[in-house]
Amino acid sequence: MKMAVLGTGAIGSTFAYQLAKAGHEVTAVARGARLDRLREDRAIVLTDGARAPVAVAGTLDPSVPYDLVLVTVLAPQVDSVLPALRQSAARHIMFMFNTFEPLDRLRDAVGAERFSFGFPGGVLAHLIDGKLRRRILPGTTVGDAAWAKVFGAAGIPTVTSADMHGWLRSHAAMVIPLMSIGVVVAHRNAGITWREARRYAAALAQGFHIVRGLGHALEPAVLALFSRLPRTLTTGLLWLMSRTQELRKLGALGAAEPRMLIDMVATAAPHQAAELLAIRP
Incomplete structure (x- = not known):
């Protein structure tokens, strides 16, 4: 599938790495120093030197019909990316970050038919000098069983929650x-x-x-x-x-x-x- 990861800190980089290694076509959308590093590497690189090639972009291309856009920015940053997500031709948009706020605003912004939420509870990861160190345990939870299966096949054990x-x-x-x-x-x-x-x-x-x-x-x-x-x-x-x-x-x-x-x-x-x-x- 064609996927984009919007926000490639440690968590987003882990998902980008695992999904790319599983054979999906992944675009890493980043900014600042992280964008510069990804443009140089053209890959998510682990601390042991293992690489997963990805496409790299500074913004989300609204014309691309991604099968999934995974949004792993922090909660205070989400408002800055909502206009791009609203305009995106993506078939499915999954938000993944810590929040206590109601989710209706995000659902309304992208449309209920393509909205879901998840949390990377089993992903323990850090970026060290631009390289990813990650440990993946059970605990990631999403609201959509189909994506739980995709993530599980990519090496991220994932369960579902109805709420x-x-x-x-x-x-x-x-x-x-x-x-x-x-x-x-x-x-x-x-x-x-x-x-x-x-x-x-x-x-x-x-x-x-x-x-x-x-x-x-x-x-x-x-x-x-x-x-x-x-x-x-x-x-x-x-x-x-x-x-x-x-x-x-x-x-x-x-x-x-x-x-x-x-x-x-x-x-x-x-x-x-x-x-x-x-x-x-």
Whole structure:
């Protein structure tokens, strides 16, 4: 198939690499230094030197009837690409990024008949000097079974959710405290205190409560089970996790994304988000 990946950071580059290796015709749409590097390489290049040739463009060509445009820009960047997506002749457009906001605006912008959403929950990736280091685990979730099959065949194990909006909100409620803790421990170079862990556990519980209050079941099912753990146990788990390298690396990515997600939750539930606002990094 003919595909375009709009936003070729670590996640977009991983999908572009895997899809190109699976035999699809992939165009990587990038900007700035990433665009310059891709134009030089004409490929997604791994840190071990493996290459997947791709076409490279600085903008999405609206006349090309792509089978799929995969949009992996960050949520604050999506408005800048919506005009191009609206005009695009693409048959299907899938957005893939962290958000808590309603999805109706994006659906209306590109048309319900070609809209879907996904999340790369199993893709752990970094760009190092323009080269991709990625680890792919199960966990990627999309709202369309046909694309789940395509991604799975390309080496990205993917499952489906009938309520991607609820899945995204559940995921946000889970990762907000983890990201926020990560920012603190990356700066401090030490784990959080037990008292701090109690605050983050309270924010976690509040996030889950808000998601349910907005009419969603927590997804996936394991998250619903996790949400029922006693508060003391949740506190202990967060205290322990704050001492891991994984959370420190997560925090090193910065405070912008947890701040964004907390603000989105506070907008959706303005009188219920005090515990979440209290941990805003």
